[in-house]
Amino acid sequence: MSQHFDAVVIGAGQAGPPLAEKLGNAGKRVAVIERKLVGGTCVNTGCIPTKAMVASAYVAHMSRRAHEYGVRQAQDSHVDMQRVWERTQGISGDARRGVDHWLRNMPQVTLLEGHARFESATTLRVGDTLIEAESFFINVGGRASVPEFPGIDTVPYLTNTGMMELRDLPEHLMIVGGSYIGLEFGQMFRRFGSRVTIIERSPRLLPREDDDVSKAVLALLQDEGITVHLGAECIALEGTAGAVRVKAQGNTLCEQAVGTHLLLAVGRRPNTDDLGLDKAGVAVDARGYIQVDEHCRSNVPGIWAMGDCNGRGAFTHTSYNDFEIVASDVLDQGQRRLSDRILAYSLFTDPPLARVGMTEQEARQSGRNVLVGVRPMSRVGRAVERGETVGFMKVVVDGSTQALLGAAIFGVNGDEAIHCLLDAMYANAPYTAVSHAVHIHPTVAELLPTALQSLQPV
């Protein structure tokens, strides 16, 4: 059987569905092909369920601190993992059903289930069906990397997907990888009541961040009772369910770490290896990311790649922005570009680490005249009132041009407050636009002008 469409979207992640709607509204006949769950990683095994679990972990943590706020509990707090799981699945399931309903009711759009592979630059196969189209929009996302460690075939392990199935509390969760996934899960499971050990091969957590940021995050996790082994590279696995051994090199304290459960959080890889890209002639880089230009166009005319699979972003907001860039390219003379995007993200530990633009180290290495302003969260009235004073805010400015180069806010509500700086950066405003602004009291954002008034050369 064969079918013809004007446009085909492969993968119903964060970019595909809004693009399908836009193309359908523009009068095109569109197919969306999804092999598993609509909504992709964010909705089903990524942002939404993990942040729901972070919320449960926060309540567990604060309930243990309740007496500090003058609140007495009738009983000791106890985490019911079955209920945490049900709440998480409820929130994630509602989001997925919302995307499903949205897709099935879009004018001109047909949702097809199955795994798509290119047969040529103009033809896809989904099961027994051949699909021809003028344009293809690839939104296939990525999955957890699972290195071929000796023992990987026999030792039970979890990735972010398997973590969503846990209904009982692991007694001792070992995590290989001390970055986004490892730290978010590590802190939440410690707060649920597990022993947690993190094994990171780099000499510090979050190796892409500034040293002071890594140190502050490490201190937070250690204060909560998490064991962190740095400079320890996992090289092999041994054991069986309930007694898993991580063999590591580089740190003599953790050559043999043993726990009941193992999470591998060592990065992600794009879902481009089983897509027939060679038959379509689409170029990928050495790690399998589809190579794209400023408009997310691949090297083959008529084929675009959006989201994690193009390696130009690794977040839900960057995937959605790719949709906006592609929609503008296809329907609106390409007004929007990848290079207009300013790097911004947040690690959702509690408190979160929010980041925009350059790190201090990157700014120094760029040879600019760098000014830095730092304020501890203990100077933020709102944080003091909330009893959540961990962390600091740091802003990085070009002293010659007055441009905001970047910032890190590791502190309560930092994930919201950082947008003051991000929007000023998008507006190309000098830092004085923020340092002269009068912010509302008492908020976390209130201290950003003060931090910018205390800039020092570095």
Ligand SMILES: Cc1cc2nc3c(=O)[nH]c(=O)nc-3n(C[C@H](O)[C@H](O)[C@H](O)COP(=O)(O)OP(=O)(O)OC[C@H]3O[C@@H](n4cnc5c(N)ncnc54)[C@H](O)[C@@H]3O)c2cc1C
């Ligand atoms: C644990 C975790 C937590 C995260 N938390 C955050 C966060 O807090 N904030 C944030 O911004 N980002 C977060 N991310 C990252 C975010 O989830 C991803 O960047 C985002 O989901 C990428 O979206 P996408 O559109 O590229 O693809 P995806 O959402 O991965 O969707 C791709 C879709 O394509 C389908 N597909 C793949 N191959 C085929 C094929 N051949 N045929 C048909 N369909 C196919 C897949 O089934 C999937 O549904 C997190 C990720 C993880 C793993």
Ligand SMILES: NC(=O)c1ccc[n+]([C@@H]2O[C@H](COP(=O)([O-])OP(=O)(O)OC[C@H]3O[C@@H](n4cnc5c(N)ncnc54)[C@H](O)[C@@H]3O)[C@@H](O)[C@H]2O)c1
């Ligand atoms: N808050 C968020 O936005 C959020 C949350 C979770 C995940 N994500 C996305 O998921 C992606 C993947 O996250 P991640 O944390 O798995 O990957 P990552 O690439 O950010 O970090 C992997 C970590 O594992 C370490 N590592 C690699 N091999 C190792 C080994 N053999 N032994 C010990 N340590 C080893 C690396 O040094 C690194 O610190 C991120 O890039 C991000 O885009 C985002």
